[in-house]
Every structure is written in structure tokens, then in C-alpha cells.
Amino acid sequence: MFFFSCEKEKSNSEEEVSSTITHTIFAGNFYYDPPSITINQGEEIRWINDGGLHDVNGEINSLTNMPFDNPETFNSPSTSIVGDEIYRHTFNAPGFYNYDCSVGGHALNGMTATITVVAVD
Numbered sequence: 001m002f003f004f005s006c007e008k009e010k011s012n013s014e015e016e017v018s019s020t021i022t023h024t025i026f027a028g029n030f031y032y033d034p035p036s037i038t039i040n041q042g043e044e045i046r047w048i049n050d051g052g053l054h055d056v057n058g059e060i061n062s063l064t065n066m067p068f069d070n071p072e073t074f075n076s077p078s079t080s081i082v083g084d085e086i087y088r089h090t091f092n093a094p095g096f097y098n099y100d101c102s103v104g105g106h107a108l109n110g111m112t113a114t115i116t117v118v119a120v121d
Contacts, residue, residue: 020043020044020090021039021040021043021044022043022044022045022046022088023039023043023044023046024046024048025037025045025048026047026048026049026050027047027048027049027050027052027054027056027086027101028049028050028051028052028054029050029051030106030109030110030111031110031111032047032111032112032113033050034113035112035113035114036113036114036115037113037115037116038116038117039091039116039117039118040117040118040120041091041092041093041094041118041119041120042090042092042120043090043091043117044089044091045088045089045091045115046085046087047076047085047086047088048083048084048085048086049079049080049081049083049084049085049086050082051082052080053078053079053080053103054078054080054086054101054103054111055076055078055086055087055101055102056074056075056076056086056087056089056099056101057099057100057101057102058070058072058073058074058075058089058097058098058099059073059074060102061098061100061107062101062102062106062107062108063100063112068098068099070096070097070098070099071093071094071095071096071097071117072091072092072093072097074089074099078103093117094118094119095116096114096115096117097116098112098113098114099112099113099114099115100113
């Protein structure tokens with residue numbers, strides 16, 4: 001069973017109050033769930049490990065060995081700790097992003113996903 005969650009994280013400082021919406025994507029046996037997500041500019045995604053050894057690679061396509069040419073580059077180390085946060089990234093540039101898991105043959109077995117970041121006026 002796959003789950004998707006969205007939470008709002010708040011941080012306070014003496015100078016200003018800011019809030020960031022954080023979306024959660026789960027990584028497991030050859031999947032990211034959800035495999036496609038649309039978020040607003042300035043929102044954050046965190047990836048959680050459901051099991052196995054995974055990373056979040058938005059830099060070089062593991063299938064073609066060519067750059068993804070995403071509006072922003074993002075890339076994480078891999079982890080095998082179940083329930084651990086693999087990576088967290090705030091998307092500040094609107095556009096369409098591709099990413100995959102660069103561990104072993106995971107991308108070849110379908111562990112690829114997309115993010116659409118919508119510009120906020």
C-alpha cells in the first residue's frame with residue numbers, strides 16, 4: 001500500500017515568520033510514490049525510504065547518462081535505513097523535473113518520477 005502526505009512546517013524567527021509546505025514521496029522496491037507530483041514554487045519535497053537502498057537523482061539520467069536539464073539540479077546520497085529521510089529539497093525554479101534512483105538497475109526497473117513546479121505570482 002502506498003501513502004502520500006502533505007504537511008505544513010512552520011519556523012519562527014524574531015525577524016519574520018515563514019511557513020513551508022512539505023510534500024512526502026516514498027521510495028521502495030523500484031518505485032517512488034507518487035511517481036508524479038505537482039507543487040507550487042517554493043514548496044519542499046522530502047523522500048522517505050520504504051525499504052531497500054535508494055537515492056534521489058535529479059542530475060544525470062541513469063538510463064542515458066545525459067543531464068536531465070532540470071530547472072534546478074538536486075541529488076542525494078543513498079540510504080538503506082527503512083523510514084529514514086533520503087533527501088529534502090525546496091524547489092524555487094518553476095518548470096518540469098525528471099529524476100530517478102541511480103542505485104544499481106533501479107531506474108531501468110522503473111524507479112523514475114517527475115515533478116511539476118508551478119510558478120507562484
